[in-house]
Amino acid sequence: MKQLKFRNGDQMDAIGLGTWKSEKGEVTKAVKIALDNGYKHIDCAATYGNEAEVGEAFNEVFSRGEVKREDVWITSKLWNNAHKEEDVIPALKQTLKDLQLDYLDLYLIHWPVAFKPDVSFPEKAEDFLSLDEVPLIETWNEMVKAREQGLVKHIGVSNFSIEKLKELMEDTEHTPEMNQVELHPYLQQNKLLEFCSKHGINVTAYSPLGSGDRPEAMKAADEPSLLENPVINKIAKKHGASPGQILIKWSEQRGTAVIPKSTNEKRIKENLRSAGYQLDEDDMNEIADLDYHFRYVNGKFFEMEGNSYSNIYND
Numbered sequence: 001m002k003q004l005k006f007r008n009g010d011q012m013d014a015i016g017l018g019t020w021k022s023e024k025g026e027v028t029k030a031v032k033i034a035l036d037n038g039y040k041h042i043d044c045a046a047t048y049g050n051e052a053e054v055g056e057a058f059n060e061v062f063s064r065g066e067v068k069r070e071d072v073w074i075t076s077k078l079w080n081n082a083h084k085e086e087d088v089i090p091a092l093k094q095t096l097k098d099l100q101l102d103y104l105d106l107y108l109i110h111w112p113v114a115f116k117p118d119v120s121f122p123e124k125a126e127d128f129l130s131l132d133e134v135p136l137i138e139t140w141n142e143m144v145k146a147r148e149q150g151l152v153k154h155i156g157v158s159n160f161s162i163e164k165l166k167e168l169m170e171d172t173e174h175t176p177e178m179n180q181v182e183l184h185p186y187l188q189q190n191k192l193l194e195f196c197s198k199h200g201i202n203v204t205a206y207s208p209l210g211s212g213d214r215p216e217a218m219k220a221a222d223e224p225s226l227l228e229n230p231v232i233n234k235i236a237k238k239h240g241a242s243p244g245q246i247l248i249k250w251s252e253q254r255g256t257a258v259i260p261k262s263t264n265e266k267r268i269k270e271n272l273r274s275a276g277y278q279l280d281e282d283d284m285n286e287i288a289d290l291d292y293h294f295r296y297v298n299g300k301f302f303e304m305e306g307n308s309y310s311n312i313y314n315d
């Protein structure tokens, strides 16, 4: 499997396990299966509501001693209601407590969007704070402090467009080390990848399989299926792989990290085995033609009449 290199020489396994929508009753088992079967990279977030259950798996596996904490890359994310200076490190400490860890490998600002501290998920325009009220640099400076204090090894962002990255980088000498964004054959993010590569920012691909288990309210009526795409299925047949494995391999082969979510034992194992395939030039060219600029996780749920957020992705 490919490794992503960080500026200080640290390395991260390209394929990790996602945990959004993994039910509390299932996620402990899923993370244990992953770690016992060779995963060395787990993606978490406070807003997934299951960090305590993920932490039970870490505690059990690390105390058994076969897999060591220092051999696993653990990412989590600062939720949008803790962007204020005084809220960032307390939110991180809560995540560390829930995950039963002393440090994270990577901590990300989840979105370039801020909510009021008592809002978990916004329902109306008044639930938001504008980026004039809580500038991203205020939040970022606390992320830098968290890294200086050793609470996290690396810091980065998520759902940041090129414009948002540029704005932040104008205000700081501490360039983000990671941008985690939606990325798959229907949203290939070529310009963003080029920008990130130029500035030494690693990229992680989220929703690589099309996020089929998202809440219905987040789905468009006529959205295209990645797993059922005929080109992906033809390439899968050619290699004796599953369509999911081709989608995961495609991201890994392009040099990004990729974090498919599963709580199913067979698919957890199958997804890690994606690394063993190799896509040839014809496969890569055919997949390159599928870039429809289509988003499954549409930031429109943060764009409300009367708030200051519009066109979050600068599409």
Ligand SMILES: NC(=O)C1=CN([C@@H]2O[C@H](COP(=O)(O)OP(=O)(O)OC[C@H]3O[C@@H](n4cnc5c(N)ncnc54)[C@H](OP(=O)(O)O)[C@@H]3O)[C@@H](O)[C@H]2O)C=CC1
Pocket: 017, 018, 019, 020, 021, 043, 044, 110, 158, 159, 180, 181, 205, 206, 207, 208, 209, 210, 211, 212, 213, 227, 242, 244, 245, 259, 260, 261, 262, 263, 264, 267, 268, 270, 271, 297
């Ligand atoms: N930073 C951000 O804003 C975001 C980050 N993320 C992160 O990325 C992760 C992955 O994205 P996510 O949106 O969950 O969706 P994915 O694209 O990973 O799709 C998950 C769905 O695919 C199914 N699945 C898993 N493996 C296979 C397979 N081999 N073949 C067929 N179906 C499969 C899962 O079902 P089953 O569990 O039954 O296998 C589930 O229904 C998240 O869990 C989260 O960690 C996601 C969205 C936003």
Ligand SMILES: O=C1CO[C@H](CO)[C@@H](O)[C@@H]1O
Pocket: 020, 045, 047, 297
């Ligand atoms: O990671 C994510 C998944 O869940 C959230 C929605 O509830 C998204 O905002 C976010 O991007």
